[in-house]
Amino acid sequence: MPAIRPLSPELQKTAVEKLNEVPNKLDDDIAALRDWIKQQPHLKARTDDQFLVNFLRGCKFSLERTKSKIDRFYTLRTKYPEFYLGHNVDEDKALEIFRLG
Secondary structure (H helix, E strand, O other): OOOOOOOOHHHHHHHHHHHOOOHHHHHHHHHHHHHHHHOOOOOOOOOOHHHHHHHHHHOOOOHHHHHHHHHHHHHHHHHOHHHHHOOOOOHHHHHHHHHHO
């Protein structure tokens, strides 16, 4: 059983119906992401259950989309650390980046 915050019954139902979450597959999905992260020498990513399940839910449990999103997250975090650390954020620059997608 993964070490994640439990969802209320209503949220669990939404996760299953709208995010394609399959509770019985959660351990396997998290393990697959952990294995993938270990194989990526450029990533020094967190691998705790809650962190990974947050990305999975945000990508509707598509492993390929989740991998891409994690890779992009750490790339942007490296390139623009001020946005992730909260130090002296240039709001105009942030809006420009957000508009670019």
